Amino acid sequence: MNWREWIKTLTFYEILMGMKATLSHLLNYKPITLQYPHEKKPLPDNYRGMLALLRYDDGTEKCVGCDLCEAACPSRVIRVISAEVPGEPTKRYSKEYYMDMTRCLFCGLCVEACPVDALGMTREFEWSVYDKRNLQLNKEQLLAIGDRSYPVREKRIEFQHPNVAFFNVSFKDLPQKEN
Amino acid sequence: MLETGIKLALTLTQIGVIMGIVLLTVAVLTLLERKVLGWMQDRMGPMEVGPYGILQPVADGLKLFFKEDIIPAGANKLMFSLAPILSLVPALIGFAVIPFGPNWTLEIFGVEFKPFVISDINIGILYILAFASIGAYGIILGGWSSNSKYSLLGGLRSAAQLISYELNVGLSIVGVLLLAGSLSMVQITEAQAGGFWNWFFFTLPFPQAIAFVVFIISAVAETNRVPFDLPEAESELVAGFFTEYSGMRFAFFFLAEYANMILVSCVATVLFFGGWHAPFSFLQGPESLTWVTGIFWFTVKVYFFLFLFFWLRATLPRLRYDQLMRFGWKVLLPIALGNIVVTSTLAYLFPGP
Numbered sequence: 001m002n003w004r005e006w007i008k009t010l011t012f013y014e015i016l017m018g019m020k021a022t023l024s025h026l027l028n029y030k031p032i033t034l035q036y037p038h039e040k041k042p043l044p045d046n047y048r049g050m051l052a053l054l055r056y057d058d059g060t061e062k063c064v065g066c067d068l069c070e071a072a073c074p075s076r077v078i079r080v081i082s083a084e085v086p087g088e089p090t091k092r093y094s095k096e097y098y099m100d101m102t103r104c105l106f107c108g109l110c111v112e113a114c115p116v117d118a119l120g121m122t123r124e125f126e127w128s129v130y131d132k133r134n135l136q137l138n139k140e141q142l143l144a145i146g147d148r149s150y151p152v153r154e155k156r157i158e159f160q161h162p163n164v165a166f167f168n169v170s171f172k173d174l175p176q177k178e179n
Numbered sequence: 180m181l182e183t184g185i186k187l188a189l190t191l192t193q194i195g196v197i198m199g200i201v202l203l204t205v206a207v208l209t210l211l212e213r214k215v216l217g218w219m220q221d222r223m224g225p226m227e228v229g230p231y232g233i234l235q236p237v238a239d240g241l242k243l244f245f246k247e248d249i250i251p252a253g254a255n256k257l258m259f260s261l262a263p264i265l266s267l268v269p270a271l272i273g274f275a276v277i278p279f280g281p282n283w284t285l286e287i288f289g290v291e292f293k294p295f296v297i298s299d300i301n302i303g304i305l306y307i308l309a310f311a312s313i314g315a316y317g318i319i320l321g322g323w324s325s326n327s328k329y330s331l332l333g334g335l336r337s338a339a340q341l342i343s344y345e346l347n348v349g350l351s352i353v354g355v356l357l358l359a360g361s362l363s364m365v366q367i368t369e370a371q372a373g374g375f376w377n378w379f380f381f382t383l384p385f386p387q388a389i390a391f392v393v394f395i396i397s398a399v400a401e402t403n404r405v406p407f408d409l410p411e412a413e414s415e416l417v418a419g420f421f422t423e424y425s426g427m428r429f430a431f432f433f434l435a436e437y438a439n440m441i442l443v444s445c446v447a448t449v450l451f452f453g454g455w456h457a458p459f460s461f462l463q464g465p466e467s468l469t470w471v472t473g474i475f476w477f478t479v480k481v482y483f484f485l486f487l488f489f490w491l492r493a494t495l496p497r498l499r500y501d502q503l504m505r506f507g508w509k510v511l512l513p514i515a516l517g518n519i520v521v522t523s524t525l526a527y528l529f530p531g532p
Contacts, residue, residue: 012392018495019490023490025218025219025220026215026219031218031223032221033222033223
């Protein structure tokens with residue numbers, strides 16, 4: 001050590017510099033924390049929060065029970081029990097739809113896999129519960145989440161743009177489109 | 180008989196008032212430490228309980244009071260219960276000799292009464308050092324009797340640390356005692372009257388600034404504070420010697436730590452910074468108001484040292500164990516000894532008034 005470093009050691013130079021840094025933070029006090037439950041950070045636009053099942057604007061469920069979400073899910077969160085719509089043999093729906101949100105990793109693959117956009121990711125994230133059985137959601141709960149997170153609903157596919165490709169729709173009961 | 184009764188009542192009142200103030204200061208300190216640490220780390224500190232979190236000490240106290248008091252299986256029950264008391268009592272008992280204000284003697288019902296010091300004994304500083312050493316037993320016994328490896332390691336570390344740093348505390352204040360010519364805290368304070376150039380931190384023939392640095396470093400080590408908090412190193416030993424403690428027993432250790440901080444700050448104030456004396460004698464005010472300004476200046480100085488403790492905690496990382504030992508024995512001890520030699524030589528050559 002040369003004499004310069006000796007003097008630095010003897011006068012606690014480094015420690016004093018550190019104390020100066022902490023004191024400057026005390027004097028220029030600008031907290032970077034948010035008081036979380038009272039103030040929340042703005043979420044990014046593509047935030048992937050709680051999953052939800054969606055409805056069309058007339059209140060019918062979008063889900064057609066195709067099981068593609070169940071196949072896409074890497075953590076096996078989703079379980080779909082599909083059934084025919086009574087009286088309409090060409091049309092199917094999900095009789096039961098379960099999500100085990102304790103396993104979900106919010107990757108969004110089920111939403112991408114859905115051919116009818118029946119699944120959506122909401123911006124809800126405060127889903128801590130005391131009993132983890134409360135995170136095993138059934139179809140009604142998922143629809144309720146969708147209802148409160150997506151108040152503006154789509155029209156049914158057959159009423160959307162005429163060139164839209166759609167399937168699993170039986171035509172016989174529908175009103176004819178105006179040409 | 181009546182005189183003894185009055186004397187007892189007066190002393191008990193005084194003890195009650197001073198204990199109350201000390202414990203209240205502890206409560207304030209717990210909040211202040213978290214706040215200051217938070218501010219220094221760009222956080223807010225506790226904010227939930229009360230406006231800006233000022234009721235946090237009350238909430239903490241209530242929580243500790245209502246917590247279950249657990250005695251771990253295999254613990255030595257007697258020692259386990261004794262350790263927190265053995266830790267707290269020496270921390271509080273040291274305040275008996277601290278002069279908080281001017282050395283007045285009042286006559287109340289024919290009984291002599293010193294309002295600002297509980298007992299002016301002529302070995303005051305030795306008394307404080309002796310009881311600080313007993314405080315180490317509380318920590319060591321608490322660590323040993325918990326029947327837990329973390330507690331035991333914390334207790335062992337604290338044994339070695341407290342013994343080696345107590346030596347430095349004792350040696351660093353010898354210079355002050357040489358200059359003051361007394362061991363009584365009141366006499367030491369009296370020797371520093373008149374202005375800040377008479378404080379032993381600045382005084383001629385040899386300013387005790389080096390001794391003060393040694394004293395403060397050793398004091399931080401003795402109170403088990405960061406950067407010398409090896410006995411309770413959170414990242415290695417869970418909570419060190421009080422890992423197994425909960426409820427009021429834990430609160431006793433907690434109180435003891437903060438009371439020790441206050442005591443050490445008081446001692447540093449009295450020994451090096453003139454106790455209750457103002458930096459300039461005109462700031463002391465008229466004779467009748469000396470006690471107000473005295474207590475004011477004493478509080479200001481003590482709180483400065485307490486702030487220094489928080490400041491160091493916010494700044495410095497923890498030392499490794501061998502660094503701690505090497506620093507204590509190879510650096511601080513020679514400095515303290517050299518300070519004694521130089522001070523005694525100069526005090527002999529240039530005897531004071």
